[in-house]
Amino acid sequence: ELKVEQNPLFLSMQEGKNYTIYCNYSTTSDRLYWYRQDPGKSLESLFVLLSNGAVKQEGRLMASLDTKARLSTLHITAAVHDLSATYFCAVGSMHGATNKLIFGTGTLLAVQP
C-alpha cells in the first residue's frame, strides 16, 4: 500500500529565511505533485515531477525528486509572508490506469514578518 509522509507538519519561519519540506513515499511511483492550499480555497498545482533527478523552480519555491530514495523536497528560499499556506505533496499511484493520487497530510507554513 502506497503511503506518503510529509514533514514537518507545521513550520513557522521568519521572512528571509530558507527551509525545506520533505515528502517520503513508500512504494515506486512515476510522478510526484506539489500543491498549495490557502485557507478555504482549492488546491493550486505548483509542480509535477515525472522523473528521477527532476528539479523545477518557480519564484522562491524549488522542488526536486529522488525516485531511488523515494523522496521529494520543496525548498523555500528567502520566505515572504505571501507564501503562508498549506503545502501538500501527492504521489501518483501506478495501480492500473487510475491516475489516483495519494496525498500527504500537508505542511502548514506560517511566515512571520
Place this chain on the structure above:
Amino acid sequence: EAQVTQNPRYLITVTGKKLTVTCSQNMNHEYMSWYRQDPGLGLRQIYYSMNVEVTDKGDVPEGYKVSRKEKRNFPLILESPSPNQTSLYFCASSSQDTYEQYFGPGTRLTVT
C-alpha cells in the same frame, strides 16, 4: 477558461436526506475523481472514473455513489448522508496524456 466547477459550494443538510454534488469540467479530460479532505488526514479519494460509464472505488467509497454518463460530468451522490460525511469535497479531472490534475473549488458539506 479551463476549469472544474462544483455545485453547491456550501451545503448544510440533515441525516438521511439524499443529496447530489455536481462536478463538471470543460477540458475534455478522461479522468475524473472525487476526494474528501479532513483535518489531519489530507485528501482521500472516494471514487474515480477513467471515462464514460467506467467508474471504480477509491479508498473511502462507503456511503457514496457516482455516475459518469457524460464525459464532462461526474456527480457525487449521498443516498443517506450521515454526520461522519461532514467534510470538504473536491472534484478533480486530468488528461491521460499529461497527468496534470485540476481541482474544483470545493464543496463544504455539513450533515447534522
